[in-house]
Amino acid sequence: MNEFDKRILSDDELFFWLCQMASQLDSAVMIINPKKSFTIEYVNHMFMYMTGYSETDMIGSTLSFLHGQHTDLLNEKDIQESIEKGVTFKTSSFLYRKDGSSFWSDVSHLAMRNPQGELQYCVLTLRDVTDSMNIESLIKLERDVYFSLENGGTLESVMGNICDTVATTFWKECYCSIVLRDDNERSLKIYGDLFNDLNKLDENALLMGIRTGDMGRLHKTVILGDIAKSEYYESYRDLMRKHQIVTLWGEPILNMEGKIIGIFTMYFKQHIEPKDIDLKFLNRIAPIATLAMKYFDQKKAIRRLAYQDVASGLNNFERFKIILNEMIAEGNAGHLYIVKPGEYQTIIDLYGRRGGDEVLSQLANRIQSLSTFEDSIIARYTHSTIIVATRLSLREMSIPQKEVDLILSDPYYIDGKEVYVTLKVGTSIYSPQVTLTEAVHRADTALSSALKINGTVIKKFNQSLIESVEQEMNVLSHFSRGIKNSEFFPVLQPKVNIRTGEIESFEALARWVSAELGFVSPALFIPVAENTGNIYKVDLVIFRKVLQWQKNRLDAGLKLYQVSINISPSHFYNASFVENSVALIKKYSIDPKYIKFEITESVELDNVLRAKKIINELQQYGVATSIDDFGVGYSSLSYLQELPFEEIKIDKSFVDNLSNPRMNAVIKTIIQLSGNLNMISVAEGIETEDQHNELKKLGCNIGQGYYYYKPMPIEQINDLLADQMTVH
Incomplete structure (x- = not known):
């Protein structure tokens, strides 16, 4: 309902009011009339200013006039x-302006309806976010440059990547090049698509007259709106004819001392005058090239240090390979270990790289002091790991508990402060039959497996680990197709009142039957989806299909039940999560009380205040929330006080050990606490009558597990509910 001054507004009155409001706003506003084939009926002054179109250009048109070559038409x-x-x-x-220039825009739509639900007007607001999108792409470029050089990429490939990325990101058809002089102004190096053509130009044309030896910290951007009218026409004539180039923009590249050592250049096929936002973008490119060169030089300097890791004082990996290859050549065999402190990144965040170096150095010294490893080779493998090779035969090594305590229980020290760590270890064997390269690869694979498990973990390599990685990659390659082809679907597991045995609600669990892979276990596809940032797609598919099931029951006049939907942490913290979820519930005309979001306890540990805000917003809309797997991770009872969950789910691992008096006491405490906080307690994974009876005795509200019902397809759930209705 659109209400103004306590009156119901007619179409004309509403239109007049909307126009008056839009004319006062600093945002770009467009009003679309659904009764006129959804054409534009009004644009405010900010809309005209942003797009360059006049009111006459736009009135009576559709949004398509803002589309251009690179607009995503889907x-x-x-x-x-x-x-x-x-x-x-x-x-x-x-989108595109009238002059052909492009821009990224946040588009918001507000539908205005009359009391009968008829659409009266559509109000669109646009906000130019080109600058923030440019910044985001440049941040990603910086990260790509870093990782490329970190992994041994050449300067040529890195500079080429900078040119390619800018040409793609800028959304104007152009070529990019980087021209560099070394510190002694001797050699001229050229990178980019036009390398062969630019290589034929003289130095003055390439550097646009900028003196590379200038120490004046010049930041002058070079703009040649029409090369044909510039002093460089003769030099560029062949290039202009071959590639239809007419405009050139250039930005000086400085070294860390402010000395100009080159220029970043963009070549366009049309006359383009840079806007302020273009100049800002251009000014941010050159420093990336500077940082790439600096980091590349640092990497070269590190490589020159043949055998030692300066930061930690340990052997470096090159030295390690030389020694171990000599041992293998002599017929020796033994064990190889790659060791990583589980808290390494936290140490870096708190104490910086030096803190990480210090912990690795102390860890290496402790390992070297163990009787089992006293004749071993130890080196720094990566920035966060050390690598160890024993000179022992291929027997199972037994490390005395006292020595284990030395490594795990005793604190490490950084600036006199105590630090405790867990260790992730991947191990394999080396021998004349297993090369060093293969042994390291196997230990790396085992370490990757160890990193997925909490606490101190030692994983031995076996072929199943490789098969597991291959399986994960296979799942990933079919994942997008599975989403597109609607191969994911929910199964529902009833949640039963422990005292009455009646079904009170359901939990929706994701399942995937792939056309190529067949049934794919959730234990396989969920971690893959989480690690690749695609888990929210699964969440949404399950959410929509649950809502559709509820809508079908609603239309058929059948009883509705609340369904719990599992929400991944990344999806939960998405800025549009609440808004999009509520919109989806409204789309299917379902009362929000029939939806509950289950959130794993790791979510609130990230940001309690933010989590509390999201949960409160959901509650305002009538959507309930539940904390799932409580007690499995690093639970704190204070979170239950801070966060207004309506339900707490006791993990199956607790229920499995219900007969253990200590675990029994823990579960009892959780159930009592949930009652004191007016929360519903749910026990997962109930499989036996003894577990059911004990949980009933402890006062648990809801039970879930194979003792009652297994997860079932929606069709079977319908039959089950129909049978129960018949019995009643």
């Missing part, structure tokens, strides 16, 4: 469909 189609359906949304779109 996204625009979704936007248009949402407008026509009257769905409120917020999204991003790549």
Whole structure:
């Protein structure tokens, strides 16, 4: 309902009011009339200023006039469909101004309806976010440059990547090049797509007259709007004819002392005058090239240090390889270990790289002091790991408990402060039959497996680890197709009132039957989806199909049940999570009380205040929340006081050990605490009558597990509920 001054507004009155409001706003606003084929009926002054179009250009048109060469037409189609359906949304779109220049925009839509639910007007607001998108792409470029050089990439490949990325990100058809002089101004190096053509130009044209030896910290951007009218026409004539280049922008590249050592250049096929936002983007490129060169030089200096890791004082990996290869050549065999402190990144965050170096150095010294490892070779393998090779025969090594305590229980010291660590260890064997390269690869694979488990873990390599990695990669390659082809679906497991035995609600569990892979275990595809940032797609598929099931029951006049949906941490913290979830529930016309979001306890540990805000917003809309797997991770009872969950789920691992008096006492405490906090207690994984009876005795509210029901497809759930209704 649109209400103003306590009156119901007619279409004309509402339109007048909307226009008056839009004219006062600093945001770009467009009003679309659904009764006129969803054409534009009004744009405010900010909309005209942002796009360069006049009111005459736009009135009576559709959004398509803002589309251009690189606009995502599928996204625009979704936007248009949402407008026509009257769905409120917020999204991003790549659009074009009248002069042909492009910009990224956040697009928000508000549907205005009359009391009968008819769509009266669609109000769109646009916000230019090009600068933030440019910054985001440059941050990613910096990260790519770092990782490429960290992994042995050449300066040529890195500089080429900078040129390619900018040409793609800038969304204007162009070529990019980087021209560099060394510190002694001797050699000229050229990178980018036009390398062969630019190599034929003289130095003055390449550097646009900038003196590379200038120490004046010049930051002058070079703009040649029409090369044909510049002093460099003769030099560039062949290049202009071959590639239709007419405009050139250049930005000086400085070294860390402020001395100009080159220029980053963009070549365009059309006359383009840079806007302020373009100049800001251009100014941010050159420092990335500077940092790449600096880091590359540092890497070369490190490589020159043939045998020692300066930061930790340990042998470096090159030295390690030389020694171990000599041992293998002499017929020796033994064990190889790659060791990583589980808290390494936390140590870096608290104490910096020096703190990490110190812990690795102390760890290596302790290992070397063990009787089992006194004749071993130890070196720094990566920035966060050390590598150890024993000179022992291939027997199972037994390390005395006292020595184990020395490594694990005794604190490490950084600036006189005590630090405790857990260790992740991957181990394999080496021998004349197993090369060093293969042994290291196997130990790396074992370490990757160890990193997935909490606490101190030693993983031995076996072929199943390789098969597991291959399986994960196979799952990943079919994942997108599975989402697209609607191969993911929910199964529902009833949640039963422990005292009455009646079904009170359900939990939706994701399942995947792939056309190529067949049934894929959730234990396999969920970690893969989480690690690749795609888990939210699974969440949404399950959420939509649950809502559709509830809608079908609603339309059929059948009883509705609350269904719990598992939400991944990354999805939970998404800025649009609450808004999008509520919109989806409304789309299916389901009362929010029939939806509950289950959130694993690790979520609130990230940011209690933010989690509390999200949970409160959900509750305001009537959506319940549950803390899942409570007690498995690093639970703190204070979180239960801080966060307004309505339900607490006791993990199956607790229920499995219910007969243990200590575990029994823990579960009893959790159940009592949940009651004191007006929370519902749910026990997962109940499989026996003894467990059921004991939990009933302890006062647990809800039970879930194979003792009652296994997870079932929706069709079987319908039959089950129909049978129960018949019995009643």
